[in-house]
Amino acid sequence: MARISNEQILEIRNSVNIVDIISEYIPLVQKGKNFFGICPFHDDHNPSMSVSPEKQIYTCFVCGATGNVFSFIMDYEKVSFLEAVKKVADKLNIDLKIDNFQKPVSQYDNYYDVLNMTNKFYQNNLQTKNGVSAKKYLQDRDINEEIIKEFGIGLSLSGNSAYKFLVENKFKVKDLVELGICNQGDNDYHDVFNNRITFPLYDPFGKVVGFSGRIYKGEDTSKYINSKESPIFHKGLVLYNYHRVKEDVQKEGSLIVVEGFMDVIALSKDGIKNVVATMGTAITKEQAKLIKKASPNIYLMFDGDVAGEKATLNCSEELMKIGLIPKIILLEEKLDPDDYLKKYGVAKLKEKIKNALSFLDYKMIIMKKDYNFQNSNDISEYINKVIVELDKIDDKIVTDYTINKLSDDTKVSKEIIKDLIKKRNKPLIIIKEKEPMINKYQKAYETLLYYMLKYVEVIRAFDENNVFVPAPNYRYLACEILSFYNKYKTIDIADLIAYLEDKSELISALGKINNLDLPETYIKEEIDDYIKLLNEYPVEIMEKKKLEKAYQDALTDEEKIKIANQLLELKKGVNIDD
Ligand SMILES: [Zn+2]
Structure with missing residues (x-):
């Protein structure tokens, strides 16, 4: 199970000509020393991408995309680095046996094996006579055999059957406890998932790292439980369905993010498969990065209730921190995607996706609810809040469009709104002076x-x-x-x-x-x-840079003002002018 070496990677790269490889994807035309083509990484209409046979790199003059033959394949085909190396190796007829070296010799291999086996055990239960009523429950919800297979749905039984099965198969009890499959009781071990329909949770590489279990007999207990956090399961690093969404995202050119995994399954039944679920009302920085990696076009479709509203805002904030502005699908009548589909059907939902709101439009709809436009204080506060949002987006067209809209809604003149925007930007200008x-x-x-x-x-x-x-x-x-x-x-x-x-x-x-x-x-x-x-x-400048960074990261105006003052103090106290 040797890992591929850096030398091997360099050797493979040196054995191909980047011009040959890229021209398999996009037409290239030679002009002087370099080749040019339409850049596939932004909405390009002129050939902005140059490919240098001398340097063996490509670079786009408009969007700045740069890389070598591997980065091109990674970004074009949305594959991992190793997969890209493998693709180039294949073209050279070099057999890398990627499956061998890609499998890390990890201390956690045992854990993955345990969860794999547990997954098979649960899946099998559903097909036995123990699974009859669970299956009926699923069928009543239109979850047929095909969906069961597709999402690996299974069933946990009562007592400690998973524990017994796994121990019989020579797995270590310590590992089972660590992974949250069973708990130690007074005399014996008992399964954590009892009489629940199970849904395996995968990491982004397609390995089972945990389960979510749903009751189906109406017991008086939590509707859903998830595996506890373990060395290989961190809820904040996982998005439901992420590992299998790549092709559909490519086909649709976008990724839809929903809250619950039942929404993913419901949408999939109706042929909408470019969907992942956050399994919570907020996302972590890591999840945001995964989303960004999947597609630049993101739709958020959370539940139409207040919690969903909060989730939409939280999730958008996290995405915007890394430069991704999502579009929003607003579901009426407090419906979740699953219920919306049942009530209105897939055609109507697709229509909604097509006409998704821009983030700012969504935010304005939400904020507007809190204000009375007959009241001048309310109008002023509302306009100022929208301006704060505008600041985060920093797009001239959006700004102009929003000024018009604000003016229409509130009957405040565009000039005054523009003036307010200018004033708000003042502290930034002071800082940029130097x-x-x-x-x-x-x-x-x-x-x-x-x-x-x-x-x-x-x-x-x-x-x-x-x-x-x-x-x-x-x-x-x-x-x-x-x-x-x-x-x-x-x-x-x-x-x-x-x-x-x-x-x-x-x-x-x-x-x-x-x-x-x-x-x-x-x-x-x-x-x-x-x-x-x-x-x-000078150290003073380092200090200044730190403060400027803090200024950019500051979330509230209050913080911003505080930092701006510190910056001004810093300039007064030390002479760092040339
Ligand atoms: Zn480009």
Whole structure:
């Protein structure tokens, strides 16, 4: 079970020409040294993507997408790094036996085996005579044999049958307890899932990591229970159905996020399969990242009640923090997607998806409910709240559209609203005043990195002088360049990208550096000056950067004002002007 080595990956990359591979996906036309094509990673109408046979990388001048042959396949086909390597290897007829090396020799392998076996046990129960009434329950809810198979639905029995079955199969009791399959009682062990219809929960790679169990006999107990958190199950890292949604997301060009897994199943029955569930009313940063990775077009379709409203707002906030603005499907009459389908049918729901609300429109609908537009205080507060939201979106067209809408709704003139927006942005302008001073450092590290990507002498100079790069992502990029150089004693952008594997933030930083419009060759004195400058980077500025970051991350106006004041103080107290 050998893992694939970095050397092997570099060798595979060096054996193909990126131009050949990319032209299998998009038509490329040669212009001078480079090839050009329509960029598949943004809504491109002119050929904005250039592919360099010399550097073996592609880069888009509009959206900044940059990478090597593996990153192209990863992003185009939405596959993992290893899958992309495997695809290129296949083209070269190199047999990588990816199934072997992809399987990590993990200390948790036992856990996965336990859950796999438990899953099979539950699934089998449903097909026996013990499962007759559970199956009837499912059939009454239109969940037929096909759906049962598709979602791996099973049944837990009463007592300790799962415990007994697993122990008979030589699994360790300790593991069963750790995974929340059984608990230790006074004299014996008993199963955690008792008489429940079971739904396996998978991690993003398709491994069973836990279960959700639903009662079906109307017992007086929690309707649903989930496996407890374990070394391999963290609820905040899992989205229901995520592992099998890839193809449908690609087909539909979007991902729908719902709250409950029964909604996923209900929608799937009606052929809407690009759906995942949060299994809760909020999402974690990690879940938001998974969503972003799946698609740039996200629809949130939570329940139409107050809890669903809260979930929609929570989830949107988390997505917007990572630059993703979802569209919202608002279900009337407090219905959840499952009930909505039953009442109105799939055609009506599809229509709703097609006409989904923009986030801001949704937010305005929700906020409007709290205000009386006959009251001037209410109008003022409402407008200010909408402006706060606008600020988060930072899109000129949305701003203009919203100003018109606000003015129509409240009868306040557009000029006044525009004025309010300007005023609100003031503190930001104060902070940005000193930006040129920061820029000189930025220019320094960008230039250094640019030449580090081309000349080993610059890497060595950087290393010897222990240069400090103030911006974290670029600092990490510099570290990676150093470690690549230390390992291979050379520098090559395409190989470096392979070396960075799926560190997409660093690859995009690298793309920005590579796109800089700088001369081919460097001037030694200039490099020395930049190194000197960066090593004199004053602590006050570091402090200032930290505060500015805090300002951007601040959630409330109150916090923002506090930080803005601290920033002003900082400038008064220390002389950091040039
Ligand atoms: Zn692009």
